[in-house]
Every structure is written in C-alpha cells, then in structure tokens.
Amino acid sequence: MTAAVAERSRVLTALDAVRDPELDEPITTLGFVSECIVSAAGDVRVRLRLPTYFCAPNFAFLMVADAYDVVSALPEVRSADVALEDHFASAEINAGVAARAGFAVSFAGEAVGELDELRRTFLSKAVLAGTDQVCRPLLAAGLDPAALATMTIGETPPSAQLERLCRRRAELGLRTDPSAPLLVDPGTGDPITGAAVSLHLGRARLAKVGIEANTGICRGMLRHRYGTTGAGEEEDE
Amino acid sequence: MYEKNGEKYFVVDSHMHFWNAGPDNWVPGAEQYAKGWIECFHAYQSLAPKETHWPIEKFMSYTEDDLMKDVFEDGYVDVAIFQPTYLKEWYTEGFNTTEKNAGLGEKHPGMFVLNTRFDPRDGDNGLVELKANVDRYGSRGVKLYTAEWNNGSRGYKLTDPAAYRYLEKAQELGIKNIHVHKGPTIWPLDKDAFDVSDVDHAATDFPELNFIVEHVGLPRIEDFCFMATQEPNVYAGLSVVIGGLMAARPHFFAKVMGELLFWVGEDKMTFGSDYGIWEPKWQIEGFVDWEFPDAPEFADYPRLGVEGKKKILGLNAAKLYDLKVPDELQLADAAPAAQDDAKLVTQ
Numbered sequence: 001m002t003a004a005v006a007e008r009s010r011v012l013t014a015l016d017a018v019r020d021p022e023l024d025e026p027i028t029t030l031g032f033v034s035e036c037i038v039s040a041a042g043d044v045r046v047r048l049r050l051p052t053y054f055c056a057p058n059f060a061f062l063m064v065a066d067a068y069d070v071v072s073a074l075p076e077v078r079s080a081d082v083a084l085e086d087h088f089a090s091a092e093i094n095a096g097v098a099a100r101a102g103f104a105v106s107f108a109g110e111a112v113g114e115l116d117e118l119r120r121t122f123l124s125k126a127v128l129a130g131t132d133q134v135c136r137p138l139l140a141a142g143l144d145p146a147a148l149a150t151m152t153i154g155e156t157p158p159s160a161q162l163e164r165l166c167r168r169r170a171e172l173g174l175r176t177d178p179s180a181p182l183l184v185d186p187g188t189g190d191p192i193t194g195a196a197v198s199l200h201l202g203r204a205r206l207a208k209v210g211i212e213a214n215t216g217i218c219r220g221m222l223r224h225r226y227g228t229t230g231a232g233e234e235e236d237e
Numbered sequence: 238m239y240e241k242n243g244e245k246y247f248v249v250d251s252h253m254h255f256w257n258a259g260p261d262n263w264v265p266g267a268e269q270y271a272k273g274w275i276e277c278f279h280a281y282q283s284l285a286p287k288e289t290h291w292p293i294e295k296f297m298s299y300t301e302d303d304l305m306k307d308v309f310e311d312g313y314v315d316v317a318i319f320q321p322t323y324l325k326e327w328y329t330e331g332f333n334t335t336e337k338n339a340g341l342g343e344k345h346p347g348m349f350v351l352n353t354r355f356d357p358r359d360g361d362n363g364l365v366e367l368k369a370n371v372d373r374y375g376s377r378g379v380k381l382y383t384a385e386w387n388n389g390s391r392g393y394k395l396t397d398p399a400a401y402r403y404l405e406k407a408q409e410l411g412i413k414n415i416h417v418h419k420g421p422t423i424w425p426l427d428k429d430a431f432d433v434s435d436v437d438h439a440a441t442d443f444p445e446l447n448f449i450v451e452h453v454g455l456p457r458i459e460d461f462c463f464m465a466t467q468e469p470n471v472y473a474g475l476s477v478v479i480g481g482l483m484a485a486r487p488h489f490f491a492k493v494m495g496e497l498l499f500w501v502g503e504d505k506m507t508f509g510s511d512y513g514i515w516e517p518k519w520q521i522e523g524f525v526d527w528e529f530p531d532a533p534e535f536a537d538y539p540r541l542g543v544e545g546k547k548k549i550l551g552l553n554a555a556k557l558y559d560l561k562v563p564d565e566l567q568l569a570d571a572a573p574a575a576q577d578d579a580k581l582v583t584q
Contacts, residue, residue: 022456051280052273052277052280053273053274053276053277054273054274054277056430056431058430088269088270088273110391125459128459136534140533202499203459203463205496206458206459206462206463206496206500207459209458209459209489209492209493209495209496210456210457210458210459212489212492213455213456213458213482213486213489213492213493214455214456214458216482216485216486216489217284217455217456217481217482217485217486220283220284220481220485220486221277221280221281221283221284223283224279224280224283224284225280
C-alpha cells in the first residue's frame with residue numbers, strides 16, 4: 001500500500017466521525033462524500049454532495065465545517081481543500097469554511113448566530129432515538145416498562161446501541177457514569193420516572209421513526225440525483 | 238370514486254398542483270433556483286413505482302389533458318383541491334397560481350376546490366388581493382408557504398404579527414382551512430426553518446381555523462405528531478408520506494403510519510397525491526390494499542380498517558370543505574364502524 005492510499009483510508013476514517021446532524025449518521029455511509037483524493041505530499045481534496053440542491057444550508061454548513069476540521073487535524077495532512085458541490089449556497093458555505101469565518105459571518109445579514117443551538121436540538125433527538133434503540137429490545141425480551149424508570153446505565157445490558165447512546169449523551173453534557181439513570185430528559189438531564197415513562201418511550205420511538213423516515217427519503221433522493229456510490233458509502237439495505 | 242372488494246371510496250385529493258416550471262417561465266437571473274427547485278421535485282418522483290416516472294421535460298410542463306386524465310380518469314379522484322405555490326421570485330408567472338388553477342377549475346365545475354394563498358409580507362395590498370381571490374374564486378382554504386422568498390426576506394413564521402393580521406382577515410372572509418408547508422428555506426439560517434412550533438401557537442390562538450400541516454411536517458414528523466396530539470384543530474396532510482414512502486420504503490411507511498395513527502388519529506389525516514409529483518392512481522390503490530406488516534414491532538400501533546381508509550382518502554377532507562358526498566359513499570352509521578374497529582382489534 002502506498003503512503004497516499006494509506007492516508008486516504010485515514011482521511012475516510014476521520015470523515016466517519018462527521019455526521020449529518022439530522023439523520024445522525026456518518027456522511028461517508030450516507031454517500032455524501034463524492035470525492036476523496038490524497039496526494040503523495042499530503043494535500044487532501046474532499047468533495048461533498050447532498051440529496052437536493054435545496055438541502056438546509058445550516059446543516060450543510062455544519063457538515064462541511066466538521067469535515068474540514070477532522071481532515072485538517074490529521075498529522076500527515078499538509079493542506080485540506082473541502083468543498084460542497086451542487087448546492088444553492090455552495091459558494092457562501094465553501095468560502096466561509098475555507099476562511100474559518102463561522103456561520104454568521106459567512107451569511108452576514110441572513111444569520112445572526114452560530115449553529116450550536118441547532119446542533120443541540122438534533123443531538124437531543126438523537127438521544128431520544130438512541131433511548132428507543134436501547135429500550136425496545138429489553139421490552140421485547142419481557143422487561144416491565146416500569147423497571148426502566150429505576151434502571152441505571154450500569155445495570156443496562158451492554159450493547160453497541162448503549163455505547164452509541166452514551167456517546168450522544170456525553171456530547172450533550174449528560175451523565176454517562178454507571179449510576180446515571182438510563183431514562184433522562186435530554187434537555188435537562190432529569191430522570192424520567194413513574195407515569196412519565198410511557199410517554200417518554202413513546203416519544204423516543206417517534207424520534208427514531210422520524211429519523212428513519214428522513215434517512216429513507218434522503219437516500220432515495222441522493223440515488224436519483226447521483227448514480228454513483230460515495231467514498232466510504234455502505235450499501236443500503 | 239374507487240371501488241375494491243365491494244367497498245366504495247369517495248376520494249378527495251386534498252393537495253395537488255397544476256404548475257408550469259418550464260424554462261419559458263424562469264425569471265432571468267434566477268434560472269438556477271427555478272431549475273434546482275423543479276429538479277428537486279423530480280427527484281421526489283423517483284420514489285414512486287418506476288412505471289409512473291415521467292421525463293423531466295414532461296414533469297416541468299405537463300398539460301391540462303395530462304392532469305385531467307391522471308387525476309380524474311385514471312386516478313379515481315372525485316374532487317381535487319388546488320394548493321397554489323407562487324414562487325414568483327423564480328417563476329415569471331408564478332409556479333402555480335390561484336389564477337392558473339382557476340382557469341382549469343372554471344372549465345370543470347364541481348371537480349376542483351380553488352384554494353388561494355397569502356403572504357403576510359405583502360402588507361395592505363396582500364390583504365386586498367386575498368379578499369379579491371376569496372370573492373372571485375370562493376376560496377375556503379389557503380396554502381401558506383412559510384419558506385417563500387419575498388423581497389429579500391427568506392421566509393416567515395406564522396407567529397409573526399403580520400401573519401396574525403392575515404389569519405384574522407382570512408377568518409373574517411370565511412376561510413376555514415390553513416394548509417401549511419414548511420421548508421426548504423435558508424432563512425433564518427441559524428434557526429431550524431422546519432420547526433413547527435409556530436403552527437402550534439397559531440392553532441391555539443385561532444381555534445376556529447383548521448391547520449393542515451402538509452407532508453406531516455417532514456422532516457419534523459416527531460415535532461409535528463407531538464404538537465398535533467395536543468391541538469384539536471391540527472391535521473396531518475399525508476402527501477409525501479404515501480407518495481414518498483409507501484412504494485420506496487414500505488417498512489418505514491408502516492412505521493410512520495403507525496405513529497400518525499397513534500398520535501394524530503384517523504379522523505385527522507387527509508390524503509393528498511401532491512400531483513404532479515406523484516400520480517394518484519397507484520397511491521390510492523396501494524393505500525386501500527395496505528396493512529401493517531405482521532411483525533411484533535408494529536403490534537402497538539392502532540389498526541387501520543376500511544372505515545379509517547375511507548375517512549383518510551376523502552371523508553375527512555370532505556368534512557373540512559363541506560363537500561357533498563353521495564349517500565352510498567358515506568360511512569355507515571357510527572355503530573357498525575365501532576363494531577368493525579372492535580373486530581379488528583380482536584382479530
């Protein structure tokens with residue numbers, strides 16, 4: 001394997017950490033990375049694509065900026081050229097990310113704040129959806145829903161879903177230690193108890209279904225728009 | 238009217254269009270948006286069964302004959318509700334305007350409901366235009382496109398004071414139904430433009446109006462459902478749910494239907510084909526045949542029977558718009574309906 005090929009695989013692995021905030025899935029497996037080229041000298045060129053010309057620019061900005069950050073942070077990378085293609089706001093987004101200008105400056109007059117709050121909103125949804133993924137198999141195996149109200153993270157059977165939920169909770173600043181309650185309000189971190197458990201589980205299921213439906217539509221639209229597989233994309237179910 | 242297994246369904250297509258998105262209608266200087274918009278719509282069509290796909294040329298500029306055939310002759314629709322979308326910053330004569338729709342409506346009396354629209358950023362002139370449209374076309378509903386660009390503004394919220402002024406005026410003019418479409422938009426860029434919380438506030442403050450959230454607030458189904466469960470006058474417009482998911486993603490379609498039946502209920506869901514994105518024929522046939530997959534993950538969802546499908550496909554919208562439904566297409570009285578439900582639950 002040449003150095004450049006090895007480095008390309010490192011770049012793609014780094015890009016796996018960049019998620020579509022709304023779909024809560026890596027941009028690589030979603031097929032959003034259309035091009036990833038690494039030169040022998042360590043110059044990286046990444047091109048991103050989205051399902052439609054009008055995909056929300058705030059989410060687009062987050063993904064391009066995050067991609068730029070993870071690629072340029074790699075030790076072997078000399079320069080990072082990361083850009084979004086075929087989008088109505090490509091020019092503003094790419095210029096803003098390249099200049100590390102931040103969102104509000106890139107869209108002066110049309111945005112007044114950065115996107116931290118937006119990111120939090122969608123992380124909260126990801127925590128809710130993750131709660132469904134952890135709890136549903138337990139309930140299917142016969143666990144009494146009431147038992148979930150007092151269950152801690154440490155008492156929850158280990159699973160990939162639980163690890164993922166804990167990572168999302170950590171990003172939101174919520175407790176993930178073994179004695180932390182499994183069911184918490186993603187906004188406040190307060191434990192969910194008693195009669196509130198059933199509504200909470202209902203909302204968790206709803207959040208998961210919402211993300212799944214959006215992902216299904218986005219994948220279908222992307223496939224129609226581009227007939228090609230993205231760099232690092234997994235075959236769809 | 239659609240008939241299957243001896244059951245007759247009165248069909249109201251509560252969300253459809255007659256647009257011109259061809260290059261002849263693109264605003265000079267805004268061609269990339271006009272083109273990008275219709276290509277985006279065309280990508281949605283790709284989620285339908287393959288044999289119903291159209292080439293982009295037809296998709297941009299389908300004809301009156303296409304519409305009459307697809308919707309009424311082949312498509313089983315009894316009454317179709319036009320939902321105008323102006324987008325005049327991109328399309329010279331508008332994407333699909335009240336006037337263009339009315340041209341067709343006037344040729345075919347009784348087949349169309351002519352909704353109009355307003356934009357709260359149009360000031361006093363917009364109020365005059367709204368009244369003129371209601372007077373001329375008898376509109377009882379409006380389609381609001383909160384993401385529409387207008388003179389440098391890239392969108393608005395229903396909670397804006399100007400929007401409340403328009404909602405008050407609309408109510409005074411006899412408008413009953415507010416169809417709301419969210420996104421895509423780029424303003425305010427740093428906020429979530431798909432957020433449906435403004436509908437929540439407006440629905441509380443205007444209890445006499447019905448708010449039909451088109452595309453069930455996609456991509457914010459979860460926020461929409463949680464809001465609709467609390468607001469008696471909020472409805473789920475099913476366009477995109479059936480067109481975009483039923484054929485392409487049947488598993489997710491079943492889950493979304495399950496959630497909608499659970500949180501919103503079959504009395505507050507309305508069918509819309511979103512023609513010309515999708516033809517109604519396959520949607521109606523597929524929906525009448527549809528049932529939950531036999532798997533434990535769907536067990537908690539309320540069942541949908543023949544009566545519920547009749548409501549969703551037409552009777553709910555007929556009620557919202559006071560449409561006359563022939564006696565033989567009405568639901569049998571409430572008692573048998575309840576028995577039906579009970580039977581389904583115990584099956």
